[in-house]
Amino acid sequence: MFATAIAAVIAAMVLALVRAFAGPSLYDRVLAGNSFGTKTVLLIGLMGFITGRPDFLDIALLYALINFTATLAILRFFSYRTPKGAPAEPASEKESPA
Amino acid sequence: MNTFHVELSPSIWLDLSLLTMLVLVAIAMLRSRHLFAVVMLSGIYSLLSAAFFVSLDAVDVAFTEAAVGAGVSTVLMLGGMLLTARREKPKGAGRAPVALAVVFAAGAALVYATIDMPAFGDPNAPANSHVGQAYVEQTPNDIAVPNIVTAVLASYRGFDTLGEVMVIFTAGVAVMLLLGAGSVRGGREVSDVEKDESGAA
Numbered sequence: 001m002f003a004t005a006i007a008a009v010i011a012a013m014v015l016a017l018v019r020a021f022a023g024p025s026l027y028d029r030v031l032a033g034n035s036f037g038t039k040t041v042l043l044i045g046l047m048g049f050i051t052g053r054p055d056f057l058d059i060a061l062l063y064a065l066i067n068f069t070a071t072l073a074i075l076r077f078f079s080y081r082t083p084k085g086a087p088a089e090p091a092s093e094k095e096s097p098a
Numbered sequence: 099m100n101t102f103h104v105e106l107s108p109s110i111w112l113d114l115s116l117l118t119m120l121v122l123v124a125i126a127m128l129r130s131r132h133l134f135a136v137v138m139l140s141g142i143y144s145l146l147s148a149a150f151f152v153s154l155d156a157v158d159v160a161f162t163e164a165a166v167g168a169g170v171s172t173v174l175m176l177g178g179m180l181l182t183a184r185r186e187k188p189k190g191a192g193r194a195p196v197a198l199a200v201v202f203a204a205g206a207a208l209v210y211a212t213i214d215m216p217a218f219g220d221p222n223a224p225a226n227s228h229v230g231q232a233y234v235e236q237t238p239n240d241i242a243v244p245n246i247v248t249a250v251l252a253s254y255r256g257f258d259t260l261g262e263v264m265v266i267f268t269a270g271v272a273v274m275l276l277l278g279a280g281s282v283r284g285g286r287e288v289s290d291v292e293k294d295e296s297g298a299a
Contacts, residue, residue, distance in 0.1 A: 010115050017119060020135070020142055021126050029138040037168065040145045044152050047112070059157060063148070063164055070141065070169045077176050 002050040009046060013039045030074055037067030109153055116150045131186040137175045144168040158247055170270075177277045 013036060020032035041060045048056020123146065127139045144167025151160035216223035233246055233254070243249040251259055 006112060010112075013119065017122065017142070020139060023132070023135060026134055029135055033138045033141050036142050037145050040149045043149050047109075047149075047153055051109075056152065056157075059152065059161070062161070063145075066164050066169050067145075070172055073169070073173045074138075074176060077173075077180065 002046055006043065006046050006050065009039055009043050013043070030071065033074075034067065034071045037063070037070070041067065113150065113153060116146060116153065120146050120150070133179045133183070133186060134176075137172060137179060140175065141168045141172040144171075156247070157245075158251065174273055174277070181277065 016032050016036040016039060020029055020036065023029055041064045044063060045057050045060040048054055048060070120143065123139055123143045127136050127143070130136050130139065144163055148160040148164040148168070151157075151163060216225075220226065233250060237243065237246045237249045241249045241253045243253070
């Protein structure tokens with residue numbers, strides 16, 4: 001059962017990777033990175049259970065915290081960013097004004 | 099010396115798929131000219147390698163990789179990126195054949211060297227027979243830490259780890275100085291328009 005769950009999580013990781021490769025907008029990539037981190041948390045938890053060491057779950061929880069903080073830090077950049085002096089960007093990467 | 103054979107680990111498919119994704123992410127980072135995508139992909143690369151380290155039982159290394167690779171260095175690279183252009187300057191299709199040949203030769207030499215390595219988990223391997231054995235035997239008596247790797251890092255080699263912390267701290271201070279005082283909020287060039295117009299900051 002855990003092996004099937006691991007296979008499903010890896011398939012979901014591949015899908016998130018496809019979105020991170022393809023983009024096209026900034027937020028697609030932020031979301032892909034964030035959901036990839038969530039999949040990593042799930043994968044580490046499952047690896048702990050399949051090897052009979054459920055204390056890996058604590059590590060997975062810490063990863064969830066790191067992932068959350070990193071996403072917040074990345075998003076803060078865009079709330080402080082201004083187009084002043086920045087090179088022109090393609091329309092697909094324009095952000096909504098904060 | 100009797101030989102030691104390892105059977106394939108049951109997690110071989112997990113390891114293979116993690117390593118395949120690592121290679122895919124690395125190729126995508128090389129090919130992408132969009133710097134923000136490269137930064138996000140490097141964060142994903144760190145998460146993947148952290149998961150791979152956990153599957154290798156190197157939990158503390160995985161912690162470091164996730165915190166530094168996916169967390170701190172992503173933010174630092176974003177801070178650096180915001181001081182430059184958003185896209186890498188397009189280069190011609192010309193490749194450096196000499197560099198490629200050197201990389202392939204070095205890689206082939208490294209792969210050739212792994213043939214001489216002792217099998218994974220071999221009890222007769224030098225790493226497992228002398229110092230490692232002493233740590234395994236004495237750690238429960240010397241230090242009551244259940245994880246031997248943690249005991250080695252934090253107690254047996256405590257001063258070494260303290261020196262590493264100093265090195266990392268110095269590197270972090272140097273990066274913050276290079277990026278500028280406001281780099282945590284996105285660099286000198288970047289400020290919130292509305293707040294600037296109201297006269298603050």
